[in-house]
Amino acid sequence: MRLINQTRLDFLLEFVEPATILADIGTDHGYVPIEAIKSKQVSHAYGADLNFNPLNQARKNVEKAGLSADIDLIQTDGLTYFKEHNIRLDYVVIAGLGAQSISKIIAQDYLGINNYLICANTDPWPIREQLQLKNLLINQEFFLVDQDQKYWFLWVSRISGRKVVSKRDLYLGVDKHLLNDRDYQEFLALTTAKYKKLLPLVHHQKQKQFYELFINMVEKGENHGSTENN
Structure with missing residues (x-):
């Protein structure tokens, strides 16, 4: 936005x-x-x-x-x-x-x-x-x-x-205003591309696992695990 x-x-x-x-x-x-x-x-x-x-x-x-x-x-x-x-x-x-x-x-x-x-x-x-x-x-x-x-x-x-x-809620957000925003989607795509380039250079296992998790979550594009309370 x-x-x-x-x-x-x-x-x-x-x-x-x-x-x-x-x-x-x-x-x-x-x-x-x-x-x-x-x-x-x-x-x-x-x-x-x-x-x-x-x-x-x-x-x-x-x-x-x-x-x-x-x-x-x-x-x-x-x-x-x-x-x-x-x-x-x-x-x-x-x-x-x-x-x-x-x-x-x-x-x-x-x-x-x-x-x-x-x-x-x-x-x-x-x-x-x-x-x-x-x-x-x-x-x-x-x-x-x-x-x-x-x-x-x-x-x-x-x-x-x-x-x-x-974890998807944690790293990508839970609200439709955010998840459906074109500027945010572009940001996620650019971040994913950056992580893909960095992935072969990373030797720290936890950092590597995070990059892989983030890439997987963005590319799947599935929203799960969120619950609404009123």
């Missing part, structure tokens, strides 16, 4: 229900909570970052926007602060990070969080693996192409969606 007249932030906020509470993890300059409040998508927002400098810049941006009463900025590692205080969150946004980093944040999951809106800039199979461990469900997945950069968007829910069950 190519983003043409829409930013990734606009796309992400489309999935947010009005009058809800949102936390942006790794908020950087605070653009997500600012836009969420300005667009009246949420009633209150948090911006969280581990590092002081971006959080300080976010604070300046929030003050400039006149939204200091609506946005709390917190210096914390991932979800640590929210989990320790058992803060109820309708949506947790994690964007602009690699899948491994996002997976580590989701490992801190707690029952007070209803949904995650994730935008990863690397293949999200580590995220799906963590969702499987945490019994979280994938409501929707999209493969986004923005100015030739590739991103994976996952709307994760505690109460509705599909479980990650099989």
Whole structure:
């Protein structure tokens, strides 16, 4: 899915229900909570970052926007602060990070969080693996192409969606929006071609087995092992 007249932030906020509470993890300059409040998508927002400098810049941006009463900025590692205080969150946004980093944040999951809106800039199979461990469900997945950069968007829910069950679910995804997307299909074909070229050069048995498994799954094109929960 190519983003043409829409930013990734606009796309992400489309999935947010009005009058809800949102936390942006790794908020950087605070653009997500600012836009969420300005667009009246949420009633209150948090911006969280581990590092002081971006959080300080976010604070300046929030003050400039006149939204200091609506946005709390917190210096914390991932979800640590929210989990320790058992803060109820309708949506947790994690964007602009690699899948491994996002997976580590989701490992801190707690029952007070209803949904995650994730935008990863690397293949999200580590995220799906963590969702499987945490019994979280994938409501929707999209493969986004923005100015030739590739991103994976996952709307994760505690109460509705599909479980990650099989290896195919783990490595290729579970949602029809993703699996039927032409850009994603092209990405899978290119990745398969790359793995075929690398396969004769690989001596590590586990890596070789993964390449063979991936090639087999893509070429079979069979979707199995996914179950939907409502």
